[in-house]
Amino acid sequence: MPKRVQVIGAHSADFVWRAGGAVAKAVSLGGQAEVIALSYGERGESGELWKQPGQRVENVKKIRHAEAEAAAAHLGASFTCLDLGDYPLQIDGDRLLEIAEAIRAFAPDVLITHTATDPFNPDHPIAHGAVDRARSLAAGAGVTSAFDTIKPPQLFLFEPHQPELCSFTPTVHVDITSVWEQKLAAMGEMKAQQYLQTYYAQRGEHRGNHARRASGRSEVKYGESFMRVLPQVVGEL
């Protein structure tokens, strides 16, 4: 059964490093994927662009949009940015409803976002809180309500850069061996971030090793790790 996968990140590049493989895999299996960025990360994470003399914020956003769109295309996903601003990202009641509406509109089977804690980033926990709450608003209380609701999406947190400091415990490793080249290509679009390209390429190998160790399946070469928030419902163990 092909799945609908929605990734909502604080900044426009977050999805590539942390969920690019899972997105491409779902698409390769016939699914559909949508990436939503709450901001372009234009202030906090675009320093290379600001080194250019006379740089302007609209131009930075334009470049960041193009990069993210190209990366999403490698993975088979669409890309949208709500452009809420970063450093700090601030989300009031109306913005929260806007995010809930985006979830309701796409009606994902799988919804992916940041961890609730990240001592190295002021925007990631804000994004987590909003997406978590927006998900409940879109799915409703499990009874009929005054508004349209969607089937409750499964919620996953993607891997942060320093997992142990973000209370991230991997509970699912996705085998992304068959889409590895696509993830590499998507990461390659983030031209200014060479270190992260190397880091997440190594991370893919490590998570592959972890997946082999947990499953005994020797064919897994590359993995991507996630933390599931809610119980899953299965036909058998």
Place this chain on the structure above:
Amino acid sequence: MPKRVQVIGAHSADFVWRAGGAVAKAVSLGGQAEVIALSYGERGESGELWKQPGQRVENVKKIRHAEAEAAAAHLGASFTCLDLGDYPLQIDGDRLLEIAEAIRAFAPDVLITHTATDPFNPDHPIAHGAVDRARSLAAGAGVTSAFDTIKPPQLFLFEPHQPELCSFTPTVHVDITSVWEQKLAAMGEMKAQQYLQTYYAQRGEHRGNHARRASGRSEVKYGESFMRVLPQVVGEL
């Protein structure tokens, strides 16, 4: 792909209430199931039998064996008891190796046991510790070793009687709707434990409700809940 399911409990009746549905479901899908009891619970949980004048421990064990075997038969599983004694269950180095050998011999895909904490039972945490360690001994260190190893089984903890006091957080709900009658029949073999029959029948409904709420799948009527210990490895989220 049919699965091999192994349940290891401290006392001979533990598996019925807490994993009977998951066992029957796996068997109904073509799998194989084995139940191992570390003891008969002959001292701590067989009070009704001891009310008979002149009762002797060997007779109690015999009755408990028959009940457990009949219950397992309803679920399609075999039943074995290591007869290590209860209240207190004590497991030394040799006993630990015996349990590891039982895991190695059956080579389960899915291994199920108690939670690590249970303030209302002195034997359950001991059983947990031994099974957890025996599993590592049977699966090895993930590299070739001096002894035969098996593919690492997925480890699940079944639902204790007072979940919140045992640090039990359900992470998987199994849909046991199609085998519900079998679980009722298996529980019915535990003739002296009427309260638990009622309680776990209600629990099956509650967990069915929780499963519907988490998944939006309205066809789930009865559920059984488990806590997964190690990351799962999947093809997609």
Place this chain on the structure above:
Amino acid sequence: MPKRVQVIGAHSADFVWRAGGAVAKAVSLGGQAEVIALSYGERGESGELWKQPGQRVENVKKIRHAEAEAAAAHLGASFTCLDLGDYPLQIDGDRLLEIAEAIRAFAPDVLITHTATDPFNPDHPIAHGAVDRARSLAAGAGVTSAFDTIKPPQLFLFEPHQPELCSFTPTVHVDITSVWEQKLAAMGEMKAQQYLQTYYAQRGEHRGNHARRASGRSEVKYGESFMRVLPQVVGEL
């Protein structure tokens, strides 16, 4: 010593299922009880009413008010609704002070609200945060202050629908055997919510069992469970 009990819930029906017994018990012992709802739950939890053609929000609120008032009457409590809106419930600085004022005005011995986490409801954690903070504002810093303060109320969290997913660990079981019929009657007023009536009736039996198990007191038939937030002060253990 008769006690003053105040329950503050996000939606108008929350108090019935989760604290109805404790409220009735306190009143039966000569105490006084007040229920405050932050909203009517008119959007998220009133779906049955919205099925009526031409339904309007004011009418939904009116019906929900009548139901909650009738249920509170069975328990011997008054009912007030602050009508702050639901899905999402939003509480700004002025609203926070309004809640603090309600606590100061009633001066409860016992204050009861939601858990801090609830992955299935976007409003419950918001209610928790506001009540917790409002309680501190009403009780002050433990020294004389610029405003009137009350004796610090004991703070309890009531049982959420899926306790283990809300970090709910019961630390107090209340024996509600003598007021069981009243709780059933109060729940009966929530006519559209048959499932919850059945669920919480069973839950009352289970918690009674847990209370017997923890105390050895065989006369406890029905219980209601709570999580105490702050240390209690006693004359002896």
Place this chain on the structure above:
Amino acid sequence: MPKRVQVIGAHSADFVWRAGGAVAKAVSLGGQAEVIALSYGERGESGELWKQPGQRVENVKKIRHAEAEAAAAHLGASFTCLDLGDYPLQIDGDRLLEIAEAIRAFAPDVLITHTATDPFNPDHPIAHGAVDRARSLAAGAGVTSAFDTIKPPQLFLFEPHQPELCSFTPTVHVDITSVWEQKLAAMGEMKAQQYLQTYYAQRGEHRGNHARRASGRSEVKYGESFMRVLPQVVGEL
């Protein structure tokens, strides 16, 4: 209702500092109290005595016995030592049954012991584990069993010397104002431990302050703090 209070500590002086007030208070209210030490602490905590030339272990134990007995007498409690050895305290299966038997024989309403963690003491966690398990053995599984059982005692952990490093969160403050002089006298018997006398006298004041702050009851001058392990069962909140 007068209560039976049993304190089981790893070493013969532990009960004085940490539960002396609660013991004296229970006795002052008509209860009965028994102190059991698993060892005399003759190796790890009796250094002053070993400074005497020619000191012998039997003499150290004799002196420690006399001190503990005198302290217990100030509080109105009996004192027994199982003399299992310290540094390290080791408890095998037979010793475990001996402790269970001691609990069964006294049939306490209230049972008090160490925290499960103590990075500054190798014997305290061992004592905790044994007492916790022995309690379950004495109280049984909540159903009739092959052996005599007692009404399940309430289990409390007393305050360790460095609470935050021992995961100790106070959940009950006992008002020991009326027996304060008795606790001072009992502590005074531990002649070599002047620092602890001062420390726990100050601690009594602090916990009194905490108790006033939590309850608003200004008459509490001295307190002693405990962590309750299992839910309590009450008539009302």
Place this chain on the structure above:
Amino acid sequence: MPKRVQVIGAHSADFVWRAGGAVAKAVSLGGQAEVIALSYGERGESGELWKQPGQRVENVKKIRHAEAEAAAAHLGASFTCLDLGDYPLQIDGDRLLEIAEAIRAFAPDVLITHTATDPFNPDHPIAHGAVDRARSLAAGAGVTSAFDTIKPPQLFLFEPHQPELCSFTPTVHVDITSVWEQKLAAMGEMKAQQYLQTYYAQRGEHRGNHARRASGRSEVKYGESFMRVLPQVVGEL
């Protein structure tokens, strides 16, 4: 290497009790220290002043400013108050940027604030959240950004009044023996708070004892304890 130490507290007196020693010690070693109060605590903690007939809020603030400034002077630190109001302290987006700017301007090596939890104070957790987030805004994402960033300050939480209820685990004890008289003098400026003067003087002795016990260094007489939030980077263990 002399250090720059910045303490940001919710109310104007918080820094004295909890970080006065660490501030004085840093200054005594050649460092520089700045204290910032988010409010004067004029409503919640200034009750003694409000007992004067005709008291006015501006006068309360003036007195609190003078006390805090005098205390800071004993420690060798400057004192500033952002005067955001207390009970409740409320911090919106603009205020957050103001705090970030204060951190950026001082560029501390060491930044000290409240714990994230404090059930006895509604303003302390708000202060924690703002300082934690402002620190990230000032230090940036670890890459070049659109705004000036500072070297990431080490973040410490100071000791709350009831540590175990605030999830405070000490991870660093500072030896404040050499500046003990200065801390006593600073505390002495808080004339209305005699209890806290006594309490924190005793606390200084206790933490000195804990520091001796952890390190074996007998020369430590007085200590102050902190909880480090982020990993430290060292040349060797």
Place this chain on the structure above:
Amino acid sequence: MPKRVQVIGAHSADFVWRAGGAVAKAVSLGGQAEVIALSYGERGESGELWKQPGQRVENVKKIRHAEAEAAAAHLGASFTCLDLGDYPLQIDGDRLLEIAEAIRAFAPDVLITHTATDPFNPDHPIAHGAVDRARSLAAGAGVTSAFDTIKPPQLFLFEPHQPELCSFTPTVHVDITSVWEQKLAAMGEMKAQQYLQTYYAQRGEHRGNHARRASGRSEVKYGESFMRVLPQVVGEL
């Protein structure tokens, strides 16, 4: 001040991957280092050697000894093995005292061992428990005792292979840039474990990145991460 560093691991190769850099760094600063292995890992981790026809356990141990000794030599440390057996490692009372004696004899400033949890290894948690307890036995209760005691060593846990599954949170990053070549050489002695050589070489880079991010010190190229168990005692923050 040169330091004495002692590493105690379950198997003879554990120290290389996880603490090799910290050992070499301490030695390079004038310190002394001792590595103790509780077993050779001859059964669980020596599979490559067992592939040789006619292989015998004594020969496996001999080869493992030579490798570990050579690796330790690159780091400037001595190597000893207590040879207690692996898979399973079992430690009774006498073995515990043997480990305590080894700690007492070396009197380390810094003691390093495994995490308390490791779902992928049955021996690591056993090693942790024994070393933690042996440390307390060697350091004593903080008062004079019947036996010789040493200054309490600082206790650190080294990084396990899957940190998030072992509750490992790095609290200290050691800058090992200046001894990086030595760590590479030591790892190179473990000829059969090519994967781990690559993995821990990458890990050294990642931890270097984390250390730069936490400290802002750009000169750190390679790091090794540890979790400190007990509070540190410092002259200033």
